[in-house]
Amino acid sequence: MTYPIDETIQTPLPADQGASWFKGLFARIKGALSFDLWLMMPTIIVLAIITIYPFFWMLVMSFKEVAMDPGQEDIWIGLYNYIRLFDDESFLNGVKLLIWYFFLCLSIEMFLGLGVAILVNKAKFENFFTIIFIMPMMVAPIVVGYLFRFLYNVSFGWGFWFLKSSGLIAGDTILANAQPWLLPFMPSMAFMAVVMADVWEWTPLIMLIVLAGLKAVPQDQLEAARVDGAGPIRTFFEVTLPNIKGVLLIALVVRFMDNVRMIDLIYVLTKGGPADTTKILPFYLYNVSFKYFEFGRGAAIGFILLVFTIIVSMFLVNVVFKKKETTNNV
């Protein structure tokens, strides 16, 4: 069987025309690059190498069964690593739990962070309280994990004793409790225990970002609202909140990206158990790659997680910039 030849593709460009085409392209690139961009070029190239090279290898590995033993060759298996994930209960459970984790952590942290920032803003001893509140953020996540593991311990944990004696939890354990929390379709008690550790550590970050945003709320708008007779609640919803929306979205993006990399707390607290109820996708990825040493499958999960992160981040970033543009136009 012969294929028709596209003459336009086959016909070579005249030599002088080809050269001028390249010159034109170079001129266009040169024109597009500002002086500032030229100055940043070395850094951009280095960053590109250290990110694109591993990314490329991750992609290649995801199409292979990577050999375990010396002397064995990797086997090219095409899309098998991707296809099998859709039949992998742990993977699907990991995706579901990651969404839950993101939703619960972010909603609680945003609510508390915003509340604390409003209380601290312009309060007496503001600096002192700010330093106290941001302390948990300075602790390494692995240390936070151990701290909460001791707090939740049924033998000597102060946290367990407090929650149990105050009637806030049922059952004799927190971390080994796989029972759904509140409703049948919600994550387990153990999952909530991990969320609470995350909330304790990262609410201060939201508070800090929001506090910075609150400082930037135009004073004249606040005064105008006060003159117009708006109370504190109306002033907050009509003036403060619209002014800090952009900052809140940035906090959301930052925490989202942290959440998709989160393994430390789970590693120390539950190792993904009980009954896989805390095995969020990043932790499953860690297990597949560095516990089972299934690098091909791990790369496929990593790639999917990366795509998921990019889509959600782009969506959030677009919301931020759209908001900014709208504000500027107004």
Add this chain to the structure above:
Amino acid sequence: MLTRREMLKKVGFGGMVLVGGSIMKLPLMKTQLAHASESEKWRQFAGSKIVFMSEDTPPTAAIKSKVKVFQDLTGIEIEIIQEHLDIVAEKVGIDVRGKKGAYACFYSQDKPIGAQFNAHAIDLRTFEKDPTLPKVPDGVGDDVWLSRFLDITGRFFGESKIAAYPYDNAVAVMMYRKDLFEKYSPQFEAEYGKPLVYTRDTTWKDVLDICKFFKKSKFSDVKYGIALQGREGWGGQLDYQRVSYANGMWLEWDFDDYFGSKKPGPCNWGDEQSIMTMTNYKALMKYAHPDSLVNDWSGANTAYITGLAAMQPQYGEFAAVVEDPNQSKASGGRTGYALCPKGDPSWIVGNGKAVNGTNCGIGGIAINRWADKDLQKAAYLFALWSSSHETQYMVMKDVGGTPTRKSVYELPDVKKAFYRETAPMKKLDKPVEIEKGVMVNEVPLMPNALTYAPILESIKKPQFVIGPKVIKFNEYAQIQTSEIHKCVSSLKSPEEACKAIKKKTDRLYRV
């Protein structure tokens, strides 16, 4: 006067003579070394530095405290890194898969590390044959180690290669509170019609009764009957296996347990016996210490030594902590050590045998095939020294170890230490109050030895279960334990959980 060119020529010639001389001298040195004294052979790598990546077990802590003896003997500097077993597996895995050889020698637990990375370990027989390397008096043959430990930790998948020497052993025994058993026996007998005692005929069903009794009674000095170790992964796999093997000697696969298999074939999960055991394990978990699903060996031990649980199936090496009055309420002669519980006829389907199912993790010491050649030999000297009779005896006597050589167990003073009545004791500087009014004045000199009598009995067939030594063991253990968790948490029925394990495991091995 020499010109510059002539000078360079002469220097170049001189250099060639020196280099040539040293090349010609190498075989001579090797020959000399082969006939050198043992002490010279031990010192041939003086000045080298090696790294040993090990689990944070009491035996490694003991070796670490005595490492100066090795450094004085060989002149080799050794750094011993101690991590949790999962981290060891991860770091060793990354090191060997990256062909780096940063850890010249590494701790090789038979299943989670050995079965995965044995191909990255040097065949130790090449060093055994090397006349330039020293020997230890007993040798390193099969017969010097306990109960085929060399097969367990050193040989994989039917190959003759020896990937590791047995370095320490973690064999499960039952640790129980004799004082509590005596105290509450009349009450237990009134309710259950049998005395509250622990013997080698105590079954898992008896253990379940004891657990029910303690949990229901709500005594002030103990809350739970048993602390289990159901944490996801290998710890949970071992915990479950002690019950499943005891009842009908049930195994996951039907291959030779000592050598394991790369292609294990269809597993036995989902059969009637597995469903029966899953049902009973769930019942045990219901009455066990409530954190038993997330506890590993350390977590279970904490529950036991803090007085929350009256029993724990635990590895012998933990006796040192249990007997330490500064850490343990179970010290001061309160703990008894015995074989793990027997299977119960009513828990067995068909004609299976009830045994005191005992499992283990035999830790080996392996040499990294990607390390520098000289460092490999230096690491071999460490492997040889740390697993020698003299070292094992020294660390056991002074710090606490778990010897793998038969000869250590045959020493008269070690034999005496097997039993509390004859065990040599050490006076404490200051008496320790372990509970209000209960003082401890002395502790056993070799606390781990108190577990040796049941251990030596346990590692015989039919009690002893070794496997499954399979590739992808870590993923298999994860599949198994997460399904067990689902069953224990009532998210799945025992049958559904067993069948899910069957489906996922067979898929893992492409059956």
